[in-house]
Amino acid sequence: MNEDTDQGRGEGLPTGFERGTDGPKVIVVGVDGSDTSWRAAAYAAGLARRQNALLAVVYVQPVLAGGAALGAPVVEATEEVAEELLAEIRATTERLRGIFAVRWEFHTFRGDPYAGLVRAADELTADAVVVGASEQAGHRIVGSVAVRLVKAGRWPVTVVP
Numbered sequence: 001m002n003e004d005t006d007q008g009r010g011e012g013l014p015t016g017f018e019r020g021t022d023g024p025k026v027i028v029v030g031v032d033g034s035d036t037s038w039r040a041a042a043y044a045a046g047l048a049r050r051q052n053a054l055l056a057v058v059y060v061q062p063v064l065a066g067g068a069a070l071g072a073p074v075v076e077a078t079e080e081v082a083e084e085l086l087a088e089i090r091a092t093t094e095r096l097r098g099i100f101a102v103r104w105e106f107h108t109f110r111g112d113p114y115a116g117l118v119r120a121a122d123e124l125t126a127d128a129v130v131v132g133a134s135e136q137a138g139h140r141i142v143g144s145v146a147v148r149l150v151k152a153g154r155w156p157v158t159v160v161p
Helices: 035-051 065-069 074-095 113-123 145-152
Strands: 026-030 054-061 104-110 128-132 157-160
Touching (some): 035 054, 035 128, 054 074, 113 128, 113 145
Parallel strands (some): 026 054, 054 104
16 A cells, blocks of 8 residues: 555545646647647647646747858748737637637747757646647658657657647
8 A cells, every 4th residue: 555545445635746647737739830730729728628727839939040041031930920820829719718718828939849849848847748740741751749749758748630
């Protein structure tokens, strides 16, 4: 019998804290504007609503070294995408006001999408991560962000088609 419980007689509850036993409290969802990422966000929002969890919507701004070398305004372009994503999320939230209430936050990180989502999940103490399936054919060979997150084995990961 575990020292922290008295389950042998059906009395008492565990006294030690075990992360993730009461359902997720923070759900991280990665968005990049693709159809699968929007489906992932919708799925994660429903999960957050049902679990009364915080939905952390994360956009990872890619760092394109080649684009910077060519003089392209890469930083401005990725920040513009982040602003567009935030505007779309706010518009959707406003449309659903009174129907579905979800606590949410929007976060942006810079870098590789996998590394950015790992950092977000760690910093936000995520209990679950939701991402859309990759729409790029090359990821079947190299491996997608979703596959890499699953292999990391640090959080439950849901991949939405």
